[in-house]
């Protein structure tokens with residue numbers, strides 16, 4: 001919904017003000033970004049390594065992200081959320097389906113967000129994007145998903161099984177690339 005509303009606003013279809021549904025979505029998006037930042041801090045704190053072209057930027061973003069103790073959101077937070085989301089390059093989006101964190105920077109986004117969009121088009125995430133960050137947890141989840149696909153492939157008819165097997169290989173290669181290129185946070189700062 002964040003992406004759809006950004007597109008409608010930037011194309012002149014909707015209001016350019018950030019009241020109403022935009023304000024609510026800004027708050028929800030900022031809260032989700034804060035959660036993603038907190039998870040990244042936790043993983044780094046637990047010794048996980050980071051890979052991806054945006055790893056260094058994501059670390060900075062994780063430190064700068066707003067924190068919410070007990071999920072209490074102050075009354076004036078909508079404005080702050082809007083200002084935070086406008087800081088291109090430091091808002092972290094958890095892209096669960098692509099097994100990565102997106103440190104969204106508009107000009108380098110391969111998913112081609114609308115002009116002025118504040119969020120990536122995560123459903124169209126493209127390999128090789130400069131906004132990508134992965135942790136050791138992502139690599140583990142990629143391998144777990146690859147194992148699931150192999151199990152499905154074993155019981156699937158020929159072409160479907162081959163496609164599942166190829167997808168499993170692609171996920172393992174992504175995990176291997178993480179292992180081969182990842183660094184501890186200290187080496188990135």
Ligand code: SF4
Nearest residue numbers: 102109111125126129
């Ligand atoms: S292509 Fe993926 S990583 Fe790149 S900006 Fe879009 S969602 Fe983020």
